[in-house]
Structures are given as structure tokens and as C-alpha cells.
Amino acid sequence: MILTRFTVALAALGAWCALATAAAAPAFELPGVPAQARDSVGALFQTLDGSPASTPRVDADAVTMVPVTLAQLEDQLRRPDVRASIGKGTIAVLYSNVDQPFRTAFTSVIRGIQEGTSLPVRSYAVEARADPIDLNAMLRRNGTRIVIALGRQGLAAAAGLDRDISVLVGGVLLLSDSDNLAGISLTPDPAMLFARLRELLPELRRVIVVYNPKNSEWLIRLAREAARAQGLELAAFVAGDMARAVQLYPQLIATADGRRDAVWLPHDATTVEEGTILPLVLRETGNGGVPLFSSNVLHEKKGALFAMVPNNVEMGRTLASSALSMLSGGARARSLAPSRTLQTAIDLRTASHVGVQLGERRQRGFDFVFPQP
Incomplete structure (x- = not known):
């Protein structure tokens, strides 16, 4: 024993x-x-x-x-x-x-x-x-x-x-x-991004994205399904290099309707290059009053309406x-x-610029709010 x-x-x-x-x-x-x-x-x-x-x-x-x-x-x-x-x-x-x-x-x-x-x-x-x-x-x-x-x-x-x-x-x-x-x-899962977008802008009908298929084809396939589920049209435009992206963005944003269209910045090293393309897109969308949202949380403080980031734990x-x-x-x-386990950061100044008013109660639905109260 x-x-x-x-x-x-x-x-x-x-x-x-x-x-x-x-x-x-x-x-x-x-x-x-x-x-x-x-x-x-x-x-x-x-x-x-x-x-x-x-x-x-x-x-x-x-x-x-x-x-x-x-x-x-x-x-x-x-x-x-x-x-x-x-x-x-x-x-x-x-x-x-x-x-x-x-x-x-x-x-x-x-x-x-x-x-x-x-x-x-x-x-x-x-x-x-x-x-x-x-x-x-x-x-x-x-x-x-x-x-x-x-x-x-x-x-x-x-x-x-x-x-x-x-x-x-x-x-x-x-x-x-x-x-x-x-x-x-x-x-971030496009389905999560688009659901948050429709919550903020219920009248929205189209999402514009510029992408390089070598980087993001798999993501765009998911995004097309996610857009359909939210009743959105995904207007996806191919840019195989930065020069093409620089040409496309001003044309697309100039013809966009700020009440019904939004621009999405995915994680794509070609079409969302930080030194030249990002400042261009921020300037064009800001001047045109077109909502901009991003898969990169670092863009939120630079002028994006909102961005999502993984919860690491x-x-x-x-x-x-x-x-x-x-x-x-x-x-x-x-x-x-x-x-799919994500947190959301939102910029109140950008929200106000595109006509989205967020009181204290709605702000509590976001994980990070800028500028800080």
C-alpha cells in the first residue's frame, strides 16, 4: 500500500x-x-x-x-x-x-x-x-x-x-x-471592420480599397464576403506598385461621395506605404470629407476615423x-x-469632421478614444 x-x-x-x-x-x-x-x-x-x-x-x-x-x-x-x-x-x-x-x-x-x-x-x-x-x-x-x-x-x-x-x-x-x-x-478580420463601420455610418454603401494581389488577395476574398454580409459594395482596385497606387487614390477619392463611400487601408506594404501614400490619402480624404478607416491602429492618430488592433492576450x-x-x-x-479578438480606437475630431457625433455613452463602446478627455 x-x-x-x-x-x-x-x-x-x-x-x-x-x-x-x-x-x-x-x-x-x-x-x-x-x-x-x-x-x-x-x-x-x-x-x-x-x-x-x-x-x-x-x-x-x-x-x-x-x-x-x-x-x-x-x-x-x-x-x-x-x-x-x-x-x-x-x-x-x-x-x-x-x-x-x-x-x-x-x-x-x-x-x-x-x-x-x-x-x-x-x-x-x-x-x-x-x-x-x-x-x-x-x-x-x-x-x-x-x-x-x-x-x-x-x-x-x-x-x-x-x-x-x-x-x-x-x-x-x-x-x-x-x-x-x-x-x-x-x-483584423474585414467582417469586424465592416460591422463597426456600418455601426458608425449606417447610410454607407461602398468601401473603396486599393491593394496589391501579391500581398492581399487572400484578404480581399474575405473582404468581399464580409461586405456582402453587411449590405456593402467592395470596390477593390489593383495596384501592383506604388506608382499605380499614387495614381489611383486621388481619382477614386475625388469621385467618392462622403455620405455613402469610405476608404479602407488594409495592411499592404505596397498600397499603404507610410512615407508617400499615407500622407496623400489622409490629405485627399480629409479635404473631400470622405471617411477613412484602417487595419493599422497607428493610422488612427494620423487622421483615420477608426482602426482596429488585435487583443494580444x-x-x-x-x-x-x-x-x-x-x-x-x-x-x-x-x-x-x-x-477576430479585436479592440477599436476612434478619433473624435475625425468623427466630427465626417458628421459622426459620439456622446459619452457611445464613446464607452470603444476601447481607446482620442483625443483623451
């Missing part, structure tokens, strides 16, 4: 250590950032807001050992989540080794991953040229069954992993369908749920999905 209890205790101790590793998440406090913004918008909003940020530490090997009795260990072993986690291995997160404020976005996603699973989660900051042999060896020593790659460097490092290690992707902007990767893009929880499904033998998604 004593031997049996000792064997059970050893098994439970292994499960308890695994849980302790997963639970050893640091408290990611962001000094100077409003409580509403913490753990959500992360680096993108901090860049917009200009608030300072600390450098959270994600320790891949931090394990907190807590003195427990034999009875407590047996109680832990009986928990369904602990029993389900035994033998499933660990989840590894490979994230880009970048400086603040962008690092905070990754640590917020990692917090969500840790909160979304009882499995051990180990996090590694990697360079784009990480040695695949060393990385594979390290992951296997730690019992890794699935990797969540965050950011371009995390994705590049994951590309060299052994094929029996499953990979999910997060924290990246644009990937084509041909990449055959599963995960969540930083790009919720993205992490969603990635964790997908990882658990894959570990349980669920079907693996074969495409990158846009972000």
Missing part, C-alpha cells in the same frame, strides 16, 4: 512540476500604460500612445516548486486538466528577439497562451538565423510536441524544425495562401486552444486566419 501510494505520488509530482512550469508566468506590468491598455494592444498601442514600457522577462526554464503533502499531490492528480495533460508533452513558443516596445506584444501573447492551457509552456526568444539542429535538440529534450511561432523571426526559426513537431503561427501580418500555415494573422488564448485541439488529434487548419 505504501509503495503504491509512493508510485502515485511520483506520478503526481511529475504532473505538478509540469503545471508549475506553465503557471510560472511573470506579471507583465507596463508602467505608464493605462490599465485598459495593458495586456491587450501591447506594442502597437504603446507605439501609438508613446508610453514607456518595461521589458518583461520570459524565462524558458523557470519552475516554481511549492512544498506539498502526499494528499495534496493525489488531489492534484485527480483533477481532469492535470490527468489530460500527462503524456502530451510541452508547448514551445518561439518569438522574435526584438526590443521594446515590440517585445511587449509577444510577451502579452505568451501570457494568453499560458492562461489558455494547463500544459507546460516554454518560451524562447530566437534570432532569424537560429541553428535548426540545436533548436530541434533543445525542443526534444523538453518534450515539445507543438510550437507556436510568433513574429517573422519565430516563423523563420520554426521553418527548420523536424516535421513531427506541429507549428502554429501568430504575430505576423501578411502571408499568402500558398504558405500552407495555420495560425492567426495580426490583420486573447490571441494567445486562441492559439493555445488550437494547439490543444491539434494535440488531441483534431483537424489541423491549413490557412492563416485574420484576427
Whole structure:
């Protein structure tokens, strides 16, 4: 009997250590950032807001050992989540080794991953040229069954992993369908953008967008369906280079009706280039009274009516749920999905300029309001 209890205790101790590793998440406090913004918008909003940020530490090997009795260990072993986690291995997160404020976005996603699973989660900051042999060896020593790659460097490092290690992707902007990767893009779901647009401007009938098919064809396909669902026409115009985009925007905005048309700026490096094209579009829409909304939250303070940004912690929880499904033998998604757990920033001055009046009650429906009261 004593031997049996000792064997059970050893098994439970292994499960308890695994849980302790997963639970050893640091408290990611962001000094100077409003409580509403913490753990959500992360680096993108901090860049917009200009608030300072600390450098959270994600320790891949931090394990907190807590003195427990034999009875407590047996109680832990009986928990369904602990029993389900035994033998499933660990989840590894490979994230880009970048400086603040962008690092905070990754640590917020990692917090969500840790909160979304009882499995051990180990996090590694990697360079784009990480040695695949060393990385594979390290992951296997730690019992890794699935990797969540965050950011371009995390994705590049994951590309060299052994094929029996499953990979999910997060924290990246644009990937084509041909990449055959599963995960969540930083790009907001057009359905969420258009729903918010109709809420603000119920008389709106058409959304104008200029895009490069090499970057955004997959997104425009989703946008066409989303527009139809909202009773909108998506007027999408192709620009294969910046010169064509510079030609198109003034023509399209000049013929737009500010009461029925709006211009959408997706994440597209060609047609929404920051140095030349963005100032042009802001000037033209501002002069013409045509509403402008964006997938990039940084544009909101520059004159966009509203913009949407992923909630990083919720993205992490969603990635964790997908990882658990894959570990349980669920079907693996074969495409990158846009972000659907989003927060919205709105500019009251731009809203007033296009005839949208937002009282205090309506303002509470937005996560970030500028200028600050």
C-alpha cells in the first residue's frame, strides 16, 4: 500500500512540476500604460500612445516548486486538466528577439497562451538565423510536441524544425495562401471592420480599397464576403506598385461621395506605404470629407476615423486552444486566419469632421478614444 501510494505520488509530482512550469508566468506590468491598455494592444498601442514600457522577462526554464503533502499531490492528480495533460508533452513558443516596445506584444501573447492551457509552456526568444539542429535538440529534450511561432523571426526559426513537431503561427501580418500555415494573422478580420463601420455610418454603401494581389488577395476574398454580409459594395482596385497606387487614390477619392463611400487601408506594404501614400490619402480624404478607416491602429492618430488592433492576450488564448485541439488529434487548419479578438480606437475630431457625433455613452463602446478627455 505504501509503495503504491509512493508510485502515485511520483506520478503526481511529475504532473505538478509540469503545471508549475506553465503557471510560472511573470506579471507583465507596463508602467505608464493605462490599465485598459495593458495586456491587450501591447506594442502597437504603446507605439501609438508613446508610453514607456518595461521589458518583461520570459524565462524558458523557470519552475516554481511549492512544498506539498502526499494528499495534496493525489488531489492534484485527480483533477481532469492535470490527468489530460500527462503524456502530451510541452508547448514551445518561439518569438522574435526584438526590443521594446515590440517585445511587449509577444510577451502579452505568451501570457494568453499560458492562461489558455494547463500544459507546460516554454518560451524562447530566437534570432532569424537560429541553428535548426540545436533548436530541434533543445525542443526534444523538453518534450515539445507543438510550437507556436510568433513574429517573422519565430516563423523563420520554426521553418527548420523536424516535421513531427506541429507549428502554429501568430504575430505576423501578411502571408499568402500558398504558405500552407495555420495560425492567426495580426490583420483584423474585414467582417469586424465592416460591422463597426456600418455601426458608425449606417447610410454607407461602398468601401473603396486599393491593394496589391501579391500581398492581399487572400484578404480581399474575405473582404468581399464580409461586405456582402453587411449590405456593402467592395470596390477593390489593383495596384501592383506604388506608382499605380499614387495614381489611383486621388481619382477614386475625388469621385467618392462622403455620405455613402469610405476608404479602407488594409495592411499592404505596397498600397499603404507610410512615407508617400499615407500622407496623400489622409490629405485627399480629409479635404473631400470622405471617411477613412484602417487595419493599422497607428493610422488612427494620423487622421483615420477608426482602426482596429488585435487583443494580444486573447490571441494567445486562441492559439493555445488550437494547439490543444491539434494535440488531441483534431483537424489541423491549413490557412492563416485574420484576427477576430479585436479592440477599436476612434478619433473624435475625425468623427466630427465626417458628421459622426459620439456622446459619452457611445464613446464607452470603444476601447481607446482620442483625443483623451
